[in-house]
Amino acid sequence: MSKLRSAPTLEDVARMAGVSTATVSRCLNSPDRVVKATRQRVLSAVDTLGYTPNFAAQVMAAKRTFTIGAIIPTMENAIFARGLQAFQEELHQRGYTLLVSSSAYKPDLEEEQIRTLVARGADGLLLIGHDRDPKIYEYLDRRKIPVLVAWSYLPDAQVPSIGFDNRAAMFELTNRVIGLGHKRIGMISGISAGNDRARLRVEGVRDAVAQNELAVSDLRIIETPYEIENGAAAFSNLMSKGTRPTAVLCGNDVLAVGAIRRAQEMGLRVPQDVSITGFDDIELARIATPALTTVHVPHRDMGRKAALELVGMVEKTADGTALRLPTTIVERQSLGRPAKP
Amino acid sequence: MSKLRSAPTLEDVARMAGVSTATVSRCLNSPDRVVKATRQRVLSAVDTLGYTPNFAAQVMAAKRTFTIGAIIPTMENAIFARGLQAFQEELHQRGYTLLVSSSAYKPDLEEEQIRTLVARGADGLLLIGHDRDPKIYEYLDRRKIPVLVAWSYLPDAQVPSIGFDNRAAMFELTNRVIGLGHKRIGMISGISAGNDRARLRVEGVRDAVAQNELAVSDLRIIETPYEIENGAAAFSNLMSKGTRPTAVLCGNDVLAVGAIRRAQEMGLRVPQDVSITGFDDIELARIATPALTTVHVPHRDMGRKAALELVGMVEKTADGTALRLPTTIVERQSLGRPAKP
DNA sequence: TTGTAAGCGTTATCAG
DNA sequence: CTGATAACGCTTACAA
Numbered sequence: 172m173s174k175l176r177s178a179p180t181l182e183d184v185a186r187m188a189g190v191s192t193a194t195v196s197r198c199l200n201s202p203d204r205v206v207k208a209t210r211q212r213v214l215s216a217v218d219t220l221g222y223t224p225n226f227a228a229q230v231m232a233a234k235r236t237f238t239i240g241a242i243i244p245t246m247e248n249a250i251f252a253r254g255l256q257a258f259q260e261e262l263h264q265r266g267y268t269l270l271v272s273s274s275a276y277k278p279d280l281e282e283e284q285i286r287t288l289v290a291r292g293a294d295g296l297l298l299i300g301h302d303r304d305p306k307i308y309e310y311l312d313r314r315k316i317p318v319l320v321a322w323s324y325l326p327d328a329q330v331p332s333i334g335f336d337n338r339a340a341m342f343e344l345t346n347r348v349i350g351l352g353h354k355r356i357g358m359i360s361g362i363s364a365g366n367d368r369a370r371l372r373v374e375g376v377r378d379a380v381a382q383n384e385l386a387v388s389d390l391r392i393i394e395t396p397y398e399i400e401n402g403a404a405a406f407s408n409l410m411s412k413g414t415r416p417t418a419v420l421c422g423n424d425v426l427a428v429g430a431i432r433r434a435q436e437m438g439l440r441v442p443q444d445v446s447i448t449g450f451d452d453i454e455l456a457r458i459a460t461p462a463l464t465t466v467h468v469p470h471r472d473m474g475r476k477a478a479l480e481l482v483g484m485v486e487k488t489a490d491g492t493a494l495r496l497p498t499t500i501v502e503r504q505s506l507g508r509p510a511k512p
Numbered sequence: 513m514s515k516l517r518s519a520p521t522l523e524d525v526a527r528m529a530g531v532s533t534a535t536v537s538r539c540l541n542s543p544d545r546v547v548k549a550t551r552q553r554v555l556s557a558v559d560t561l562g563y564t565p566n567f568a569a570q571v572m573a574a575k576r577t578f579t580i581g582a583i584i585p586t587m588e589n590a591i592f593a594r595g596l597q598a599f600q601e602e603l604h605q606r607g608y609t610l611l612v613s614s615s616a617y618k619p620d621l622e623e624e625q626i627r628t629l630v631a632r633g634a635d636g637l638l639l640i641g642h643d644r645d646p647k648i649y650e651y652l653d654r655r656k657i658p659v660l661v662a663w664s665y666l667p668d669a670q671v672p673s674i675g676f677d678n679r680a681a682m683f684e685l686t687n688r689v690i691g692l693g694h695k696r697i698g699m700i701s702g703i704s705a706g707n708d709r710a711r712l713r714v715e716g717v718r719d720a721v722a723q724n725e726l727a728v729s730d731l732r733i734i735e736t737p738y739e740i741e742n743g744a745a746a747f748s749n750l751m752s753k754g755t756r757p758t759a760v761l762c763g764n765d766v767l768a769v770g771a772i773r774r775a776q777e778m779g780l781r782v783p784q785d786v787s788i789t790g791f792d793d794i795e796l797a798r799i800a801t802p803a804l805t806t807v808h809v810p811h812r813d814m815g816r817k818a819a820l821e822l823v824g825m826v827e828k829t830a831d832g833t834a835l836r837l838p839t840t841i842v843e844r845q846s847l848g849r850p851a852k853p
Numbered sequence: 854t855t856g857t858a859a860g861c862g863t864t865a866t867c868a869g
Numbered sequence: 870c871t872g873a874t875a876a877c878g879c880t881t882a883c884a885a
Contacts, residue, residue, distance in 0.1 A: 178655060180878055180879085181878065181879060181880095182878080191855065192856090192879075193879095193881080194854085194855060196879065197881095200880080205855080224878085225633075225878050226568075227632075227633055227877085227878080228877070229880080230861090230879090231568045231569055232860080232861060232878075233879075233880055236568075246587070246593050247594060248590065248795070249588070249589065252589075256587055259614075269613070271612055272609075290567045291568075292567060310562070313562070314519060399799075432799070455799060458773070458799055458800060521861095521862055522862065531871075532872045533863080533872090533873095534874090538871085541864080546871080547871095565862085566862050566863070568861085568862080569861070569862030569877090570863055570864075571863085571877090572876090572879095573863035573876080574864055574877090575864090575877075
């Protein structure tokens with residue numbers, strides 16, 4: 172009895188081609204191990220039947236999924252979009268499929284999604300940043316799932332990472348700001364708990380300020396989730412209490428854009444009355460008026476290299492070497508000298 | 513022999529708890545069908561072993577994946593991000609996992625990804641827009657995979673859709689523009705081939721113009737892929753040949769932002785010298801200076817309702833009814849009256 | 854070169 | 870309430 176209108180199986184193909192299922196399987200997976208004549212017969216059967224292999228069955232038998240999982244903190248803004256796109260393109264070229272989920276910056280959700288991805292047989296995992304419950308790393312280690320971290324570079328971490336030095340980048344930018352003559356500095360950071368990138372950016376600012384303790388008289392820092400509105404609110408906050416900073420460094424472009432907008436609503440000119448900087452150099456940074464001076468991150472390059480390395484780890488041709496990518500400061504219009512007092 | 517450090521299976525749990533695999537399975541899937549005493553024994557075994565069910569095996573046996581696939585044209589900008597986020601949140605609540613891929617607006621790639629998702633056993637599929645090779649619909653139909661289209665509303669299409677009326681929305685906006693006194697209109701559209709949304713937006717403009725043939729003396733349309741730079745280039749093009757339009761309607765916000773920037777680079781004031789409008793109302797629209805007058809689309813609502821409907825279709829509690837969501841024109845600063853000649 | 858058959862880890866049916 | 874056991878569709882030794 173033929174099962175009415177259910178997806179055709181290997182056996183259906185085999186029957187139609189008059190061969191065994193093993194031969195059909197070989198035709199599809201290692202065509203050269205079967206003679207041309209039978210191969211053609213099989214392939215035409217595949218074609219007329221519209222056969223597509225059942226993925227779950229393949230996985231069960233082969234114990235390989237050719238799937239890579241990635242969990243990013245958010246899909247709502249473009250922070251990870253470009254890098255992920257490059258990641259996926261490179262994976263696709265190598266025959267892998269990417270499964271993406273977003274954790275909304277929530278550790279529990281991320282953990283759940285990691286387990287889901289593992290249960291689905293992901294051959295490897297891409298995670299953003301290092302900070303997470305050690306239990307997760309133990310779990311992954313037990314399961315022997317290759318893991319690569321991106322958007323952060325910490326050579327001494329237990330897990331290899333491909334990314335940039337968040338602290339150094341912000342350190343450099345802060346020095347530039349100080350060099351311009353700014354003495355009162357404000358920072359609007361993302362939430363640093365459980366987010367090494369945010370934390371290191373703050374440290375970069377702190378370090379630079381500490382190194383210039385004679386030059387800088389005031390540093391105030393506000394933490395808030397990465398959203399435009401929050402950037403605006405934090406900016407208000409910074410400008411309403413105590414002496415106003417002349418430069419506000421933001422943990423990323425999203426916050427910076429919010430800050431710029433609020434500055435304008437307050438009637439402050441950027442950068443004449445207050446300088447504002449971002450981080451990431453996403454499209455938003457160029458759209459903002461004035462265009463944002465920010466830290467450029469090589470998103471596409473990072474994504475591509477991460478794919479290469481992770482596939483290498485999965486296929487055991489790479490050992491998971493940490494890689495540091497360069498960041499650069501891109502000067503646009505939102506950073507200037509402070510007004511003379 | 514215990515397999516060294518491989519993921520524990522149902523059998524491992526069963527052995528440890530001193531029950532059969534069937535009982536373990538029941539404990540996990542219908543806990544009330546097993547008495548408390550054994551259940552507790554089993555669950556603690558699950559816990560100490562760190563057991564996670566093997567997804568592929570589950571799928572093979574149950575023929576259900578609780579997975580929904582979605583293919584969107586792009587992840588690079590935020591057009592689909594918000595709606596997809598809502599879609600995924602709602603799915604998650606209902607116990608489904610979302611698999612996303614992006615097709616980069618390429619029909620072949622989309623087709624390939626549809627097949628991949630189906631092979632992976634997606635219980636249902638969300639696609640953007642109706643336009644695609646009929647063979648794909650046949651294929652999906654043969655496989656009996658429920659499909660829902662979003663971001664477009666075409667009640668008579670073979671596949672149910674949840675979205676908005678792209679033509680009507682643009683028709684309304686164009687009438688508003690004409691009502692303001694604009695006589696020479698330009699349009700920067702996305703590529704309309706294989707994209708019913710883009711095509712219908714153009715038709716909306718055309719229809720409104722046709723209906724006001726006495727009022728409008730000129731309508732010029734350029735098609736270009738949805739990218740900021742392309743919006744800028746198309747704007748240059750529109751303004752350099754023949755009489756300049758006084759209003760440029762863009763197929764989406766991304767193109768409009770590019771147009772605004774180019775206008776400013778050309779020294780044109782928006783909207784005094786030229787009006788520019790968008791479509792979608794993504795975050796960019798509010799960031800742009802001047803802020804963009806655009807068509808607001810209820811992204812989150814659409815995503816949520818699409819999830820509900822699609823899950824309903826999968827679980828056979830819904831029949832796939834098309835649903836039209838309202839759009840509204842949001843007036844900001846980029847649209848004004850034309851200058852007196 | 855091709856066929857046979859033993860898994861892979863679950864779920865579900867049917868007895869007990 | 871619980872236990873055998875037959876699928877599920879494919880890959881892969883091992884045989885022929």
